[in-house]
Amino acid sequence: MGNIIYHYCNVESFKAIIENKTLWLSSVYNLNDYKEIHWIKDKIFKKIKTSSTKDNFLKYKCFEELYSKQLPNVYIASFSEGSDLLSQWRAYANDGYGVAIGFNSDYFKENNMVQTSSVLYDEESQEKQIDLILKPLEQLDNEIDTQSIQFNEICKAIITDINNLSAKSKNELFKEEQEVRLIHNPKITDDKKNKRFIFEDNLSQMMFRSVCGNLIPYFELKFDEEKQTPAILEIIKGPKNKFIEEEVKIFLSNNGFYCVDIKSSKSSYR
Template identity: 25%
Template sequence: MNFLYHYTSLNGILGILSSRRIWATHASYLNDASEFFHGLSFAKQLAGGIFMEDDYLAAFGWAVRHGLEAVSADELYVASFSEKADLLSQWRGYCPAGAGLCLGFDVDQLRTFCQGKGYRLEQCIYEHREQIQQVEDLVSKCFEGFPKPRLTRCDFENLDSKSKVDAEINYRLRTSEGSEKPQADAAIERLCAEITEIAPLFKNQGFHEEAEWRIVARHPEEPTKFRTASSYLAPYVELEVLSEPAESALREVIIGPNPNQRRCESSVKMLLASFGLSEVEVKTSPLPFNSW
């Protein structure tokens, strides 16, 4: 895979070239507001199951669930791309009728930009089983660093009911208030940070055709700005992906279905030349889609 594609409007390419930036929207204000919390809910369900069903590890399950309640999408911003160029569903969903463009960015250049900023360029995960597995792996990793019960599971199971309750309470107190609290807190904090990193990559399997990749910018250094959405203001930051020396990040532009496709193609070539980007390839979509 050489390119990742960003679908936009005619106004969009004007803004991107003028500013050398693309917008990354706050994760709580994406088109599907539930996306971030989709992955978080898996972890909460897993922790709740441990707490309710496994008395031996109930203190661990409670600590994980309690920690995850504080996780939010604050200071988390997302810019979206697709592996697929000239995709009908993308023209329909993300571009104005008869006036859409698909911008092809060099993957290596995007990755270099992200590495320099401490951001991440990652592929979205659509398969439900894979999403669950990733969360389970993180919770298991968390338990490796979490204080362990002082009794073995076998010894615990051999206790009478009252002694089991006493052991469970003792484990909870040791990890929530006692000497082992710092170790427990550190393990939970690492888990919450890791969940925050992967949650923006979880998407409903029904959107798998989009083959989406995302730049995930956590605690970005860029200032927060605001744009109008249909019924609210959406916070965003501007990522300077076309800054020096990465001007070559933009490699191609595809003109979407358009009633004046040839005229649009000619004007986009003139626009690119005015920014010193004459080598960017300009193509037209052959899709017989009429939306105007």
């Protein structure tokens, strides 16, 4: 992964991101392609089916039930390693009228509540990761008490690892996107006794926005230029973008981003 990762967006989003110095990390359940979250899930169920025997059936069955019930507490923001990809201009930057914001990937490494990960497209690598994640379950005694705290804690840890793998895995048909994701795993506990939800290790309060009749949860990741490591390194103007370079530089400078390079797409797309 290079030092710069690109967030493709329309002009309105670009303006809001720069002025508010904020990125939104949304639930994996609200990705553009809903099938993404089932890509690894389907592989997990297939692996469990092939691993189950009459001796370990109960162990795997109980794990499967826990896995099916637990929604993944995984929130992501999407980027690309590609600075000038036609597919990204079309899909995420208002058909080329928008921009690609070049973020410094090293900046995010300073925040221990997010991890930066290149999306894994290779199915063989995904299968190997699944085998490693499920190994603790495989090694558990088949006679273990599936109602015990030990069993539940081990399963929770495995499910967390599965959800993180799901958040960074896609079908290899999407490989051209060269996607990189910021991943956030807040701890959300349903405190039934006090009738509330408890949040730990979260970037912000859980926020909500309404989109097409649905409520979309997200967390805010604040960034600034006060740190030694700059957050934004360059802006790539889309192939149809109408920005006047000097005006964009002033806009960025007014919001604390003076030393940012402005470049233009080399695409002839019109």
